[in-house]
Amino acid sequence: MSKSNNTEIASLGEFGLIDRLTARLKQRNASTLLAAGDDAAVIDLGEEAMLLTTDMLTEGIDFDLSYFPLKHLGYKAIVRGANDILAMNARPEQAVISLGVSAKISVEALDELYEGMELAAKELGIDIVGGDTTASMNGLIINISMVGRAKKEDIVYRSGAKEHDLICITSNLGAAYMGLHLLEREKRVLKDIENPEPKFADYEYLLERYLKPRAKSNVLEALREEGIRPTSMIDLSDGLASDLRQICRSSQCGARVYLERIPIARQTTELAEEMRIDPVIAALNGGEDHELLFTVPLDKQEQVARLGLVDIIGHITREEAGVVLVTPDGEGIALKAQAFDR
């Protein structure tokens, strides 16, 4: 390990680390159509292309086994992988699973994890085709790699957004983030109590959004049936602010989103206020939504609205205009990835 120079990873900022690490990578196969920089890599198969993605979850960072049921965790792990393929407008088909397993994990626990993974795989039409199991010194590690297929012309990249395109999302935001906060609060409150009875009443929806996110393949199917192809798309996992900035960065454009149009569930607002969290922060920066964020041409507005499956929250602008959140009183605020400045 390098001793003289020690740059902290956090110091490189939002896109810095990945840019730095991938800068040295060279592509040498003609079959590589797209490497880093989108939800999945794209590999040429002729008329079709194969999408390839990988996603790692580590205990203590991405999940806490004291409240995350293993069956749900398996389900969510598959949904996360599938979302990366779906966000390219492709169909996920095969997955391989790597597990790092600590000594405290029993065979029955792994059974539950696999049960959840197979349930999600069944719902999404995915085959789990193999994997690797290794020991882990500390905690459970899950890595899902997935491949999917699409006709080349159907693939949607982050880079295709154009000025005037409409910005769409497939659900209200911030619910999963508040679900996580609720679980963390109950864990803290109840940690010294013998028979803990966590208070989840009225907030089951938030828990479900965090513990068992659903892949939105139905929205993509509806768009396909309507003959609407998104111009750009991303898996909404790091929060609207960060993910919209990714689209704007890849598409070299700006965006205006309207605060009053961003859907926030009643329970999200209620719990956020109870916990003294700004519900708007939860919605914009919370992350873990695992929904789709995409753009469509302006002339599809009516058709998209009629589907009843998405919210149109703003539109794409020229790059110089920046990525802006418009408040109800018409003020424009630069939308930052971690928190937005007033």
Next chain:
Amino acid sequence: MSKSNNTEIASLGEFGLIDRLTARLKQRNASTLLAAGDDAAVIDLGEEAMLLTTDMLTEGIDFDLSYFPLKHLGYKAIVRGANDILAMNARPEQAVISLGVSAKISVEALDELYEGMELAAKELGIDIVGGDTTASMNGLIINISMVGRAKKEDIVYRSGAKEHDLICITSNLGAAYMGLHLLEREKRVLKDIENPEPKFADYEYLLERYLKPRAKSNVLEALREEGIRPTSMIDLSDGLASDLRQICRSSQCGARVYLERIPIARQTTELAEEMRIDPVIAALNGGEDHELLFTVPLDKQEQVARLGLVDIIGHITREEAGVVLVTPDGEGIALKAQAFDR
């Protein structure tokens, strides 16, 4: 987590855990030609097929950063992934990298890791096309998933070995295992010394075999040029005993290997004797060889021998005969995965 039943993973034995976990998995895509049970999954592309594999390495189990240079670790991680594709007689083409990174890892350390990965990728003609970086509470985690391609008719499975086929290996065995033992010994001996000077003289070859294994794509090319297609093949990573048993299990056959034909490097024998380890145990059960173990039809004996690249160590028998090690005095010993019984 399950509280009532807690079966320890180790109790399920050699093939038990994977069998149990994969038993519940159903395949639902016609494109899935082969799921679990080989070095890689096989996905139908028409005339060709795509191979998909995943491999996880965790700090403290698969590597020790106190003596494993990060550049070598990156190199080895790519070679390990590539070997799974090569062992199907296919060409590795694209890889995706997941990293779990603890706070103690600097950007410069990740630079070194990526430098090693890119070096191996360059040598093997692989493109690193993306990845995922997450935080890790405890230590570095590396997951490599790789895809490769081959004509369907060229793919070699574990299951194709036939009676009388010759058993071949691409290098001497046990060297990497002894390299690991040497590194562990020097770490123990020098742990309280201020300016440690580890004694590696005369054993550099063993270190190289452990720290920087080379993929044997040249052997596969030579076989291809000779028009020889192996009947079965496996990446030699868990030790000859275990991996040969995998071939025999998949091919429903037995095997006889001759102890005097198993190549063991002079340094391997010398260090093993110095450390009071049976060199034969190192060769049969050590693992980490990352060479190829394969079978060819009996009538290719001369052609294969002429290549000068492989050792023929035995032959395939009927299943009832078991997997047997023949000692120089002609005695047959059942070859067990963990250790062999006398």
